[in-house]
Amino acid sequence: MPDTELAQSLTGTAAAATASPRYFVRFTRQQRYMHAVLFTTFLGLAATGLVMRFSESFWARKFAAGVGGFGAILFFHKLCAIVLTIAFLIHVKEVFQRGLLRREKGIFWGSTSMVANWKDVKDLFGHMRWFLGLGPKPQFERYAYWEKFDYWAVFWGMIVIGFSGYAMWFAPFFAHFLPGWALNAVLVIHSEEGLLAILFIFSIHFVNTHLRPDSFPMDMVIFTGVESEEEFSHKRPLEYKRMVAEGKAESRLGIAPPLWLVNFSKVVGALAIAIGLMLLVLTLTAYFS
Amino acid sequence: MILAARNRIRLSSCHGTLAAAIAVLAFALEPGAIRAQDCLTCHGDATMTDSNGHSIAVDGQRFASSIHGSLQCSNCHADIKGYPHPDKIAPVQCETCHADQAAQLKTSVHADSKDHPCTSCHGNAHEIFPKTDARSAVYPLNVPKTCGQCHGNNGMAGKHGLPSVYPNYIDSIHGFALSKEGLLVAANCQSCHGSHGILSHTNPQSPTYKSNIPKTCGNCHAKIEADYEQGVHGHAVAQGNLNAPVCSDCHTAHAILQPTESEFRMQSTPICGNxxxxxxxxxxxxxxxxxxxxxxxxxxxxxxxxxxxxxxxxxxxxxxxxxxxxxxxxxxxxxxxxxxxxxxxxxxxNARDRKLSPGLYFVRLFMNLLLACVLTFFMIHTILWLIRSRYSQVKNKAANGGKNA
Known part of the structure; x- marks a missing residue:
């Protein structure tokens, strides 16, 4: 039975796409909101953080003067930091609740997990071979290796940047258990890791996830939560095949995103990408001048 | 003498007016001293000019109220013995009375002044007031404007490549105190530079010579001078090390700002950094x-x-x-x-100094390496991916019309 359904789905993909395409849920509402909070606060943190990092550049002073001086900049930076910290804690709580308390499968290991596995290593090399025309394109699972990297980069980044940031914010308190030189080190760590995050998200993540030909100009799935059957089966063929094989296609069916949501997502996404690219240009000009 | 005067008047028939006759009468009545009143008979005419068109009019009333109002014209114009007098008369020698000031002036930077050195600052010779009089060109509130005639944008400053100090001064905390608040004690030009004996700041006698500056500023800022002399900079200057900063190195000489305000806080850190x-x-x-x-x-x-x-x-x-x-x-x-x-x-x-801050040095090294490795790897990865997927997309489009890479 699953085999015939698989066959039907695979052959019927093109026909379904032309008639009324089916949409499958990839991200829950909570995950989408989490991403929205993440990128909004990240843009806020990046914009205010860069101004402090490159405070001697001409645009930093103009920006600071425009929003009410360094006091305002620091206030927004801390505000975004608190919101992002709360989001991070909610996410960690969610992961442990699902993985440890509810014993949900596929959270810490397996094909749907964010944890890297041997297939990711093989996929990385396979993908690179494909870049060079030396092999076939790897078949990706629910989360491809670069998506896992994005996730863990943000996870590690939030711990590192968060800790170093709070250590600066509450320096006299952290001084109780940190050596003196660590108070110097936290600024280096905070600004370098922040710079890495900014450069990575605004160049690598933007291109890998949104601007590459498969998704250009942007991948809407993080905004709408659903993607068309054609896109799903093309981008994540292994997950698609597994879903069909396990007969779970029906349960994952979503509704086609309403037009307002698509348009709203386009505006928000384009704005985020535009702000990000602008910050990237400013960062690079400040860094190399 | 009277006869001679009469003869001259007769000869110069063009002066044969009633006024001249009265003047001559006056000379005749009081030989030896020419009174202002007599000269004003002609020079009181506000439109009177010499052959070059320069005004030689004197405002009798203002002259009378000036510091020299009790003097007679001939006290200064000593070469005029009577009327009529020669067209060209000798320049007035202020030093006849003001010998000390003249002596100071001769050693000063203004010694070779081509214009009359006294009137350049004190203004119209017939309307000189005491420096405590608000009408005086050297009244404290008027001094910057007076000096600024030359040491401003359009004066000597431009011509001789001197810094144009007037705009700097007038926008400074001293300039504001003077021009906005009218504080007579606020430093004006002569408070620091002196008046008649102004010396170049390269002259060790000058109050603006580097090692003298703390004392000069200390005339008003006594406590700060005392503090300064306790500090390393004060010690160094006292020992003759002129590389150490004095007041003006941090505060500037003319464009002195209120030190608690952000503008000064912004500009002064790099000054220490010099x-x-x-x-x-x-x-x-x-x-x-x-x-x-x-x-x-x-x-x-x-x-x-x-x-x-x-x-x-x-x-x-x-x-x-x-x-x-x-x-x-x-x-x-x-x-x-x-x-x-x-x-x-x-x-x-110093995160770049391994010996001084080893912990910081290695943290920075690690972070830089992390940054460089991650970005380099993914930059290459992304570029190759972009090229490859665009290539596939174009190929697939040609094959089946799909947009997938």
Missing amino acids: CHKDKFSTYRDTFHSQLGSLGGYVETARCWDCHRAHDVRPASDPASPINQANLVTTCGRCHAGANLSFVQYQPHA
Whole structure:
């Protein structure tokens, strides 16, 4: 039975796409909101953080003067930091609740997990071979290796940047258990890791996830939560095949995103990408001048 | 003598007016002293000019109220013995009476002045008032404008390549106190430069010679001068080290700003950095500097917030705010709750110096390597991916019309 359904789905993909395409849920509402909070606060943190990092550049002073001086900049930076910290804690709580308390499968290991596995290593090399025309394109699972990297980069980044940031914010308190030189080190760590995050998200993540030909100009799935059957089966063929094989296609069916949501997502996404690219240009000009 | 005068009048028939006749009568009545009233008979005419068109009119009323009002014309115009007098008369020698001032002037930077040196500053010779009189060109509130006639944008400054100091001064804290508040005690040009014997700042006798500046400023700012002399800069200057800064090196000479305002706080840290290059460079790596450079009113620590401004002392001095024993107090002025561990923070740590700050050095090295490796790898990865997927997309489009790569 699953085999015939698989066959039907695979052959019927093109026909379904032309008639009324089916949409499958990839991200829950909570995950989408989490991403929205993440990128909004990240843009806020990046914009205010860069101004402090490159405070001697001409645009930093103009920006600071425009929003009410360094006091305002620091206030927004801390505000975004608190919101992002709360989001991070909610996410960690969610992961442990699902993985440890509810014993949900596929959270810490397996094909749907964010944890890297041997297939990711093989996929990385396979993908690179494909870049060079030396092999076939790897078949990706629910989360491809670069998506896992994005996730863990943000996870590690939030711990590192968060800790170093709070250590600066509450320096006299952290001084109780940190050596003196660590108070110097936290600024280096905070600004370098922040710079890495900014450069990575605004160049690598933007291109890998949104601007590459498969998704250009942007991948809407993080905004709408659903993607068309054609896109799903093309981008994540292994997950698609597994879903069909396990007969779970029906349960994952979503509704086609309403037009307002698509348009709203386009505006928000384009704005985020535009702000990000602008910050990237400013960062690079400040860094190399 | 009367006869001679009469003869001359007869000869110069063009002067044969009633006024002249009265003047002559007056000369005749009181030989030897020519009274102002007599000269004003002609020179009182406000339109009177010499053959070059220059005004030779005198306002009798203002002259009478001036400091020289009790004098007679011939006291100064000594070569005029009677009427009529020659067209060309000798320049007035102020030094006849003002010998001290003239002597000072001869040694000053204004000694070779081509214009009449006295009137250049004191104004119209017939309307000179005491310097305590608001009408005087050298009344404290008028001094900057008077000097600014030459030392402003359009005067000597432009012609002789001197710095145009008037605009700097007038926008300075001294200039504001003088022009806006009308504070007579506010420093004007002559408070620092003197008046008649102004010397170049390269002359060791000059009050603006580098090593004399603390004393000059100290005439008003006595406490600050005393503080300064206690500090390392004051000691160095006193010992003849002219590389050490004096007041004007940090505050500038003319464009002096209110030191508690952000504009001065913004500009003065790099001034310390002119000499303390390594300290400035390491300071710039800190959060203090990063926030501080944003402008506006910025409370983050600048050099003098920790080192003090005038009474700068080495860390080894127990009276120094950066002495180990005083650090908790010094840091605690901004950082409530600062403790002994907190003050181990290095406000001038150098992440590039492995020997001085090894921990910081390796943290920075690790972070830089992380940054470089991640970005380099993914940059290559992404570019190759972009090329490859665009290639596939074009190929697939040609094959089946799909947009997938």
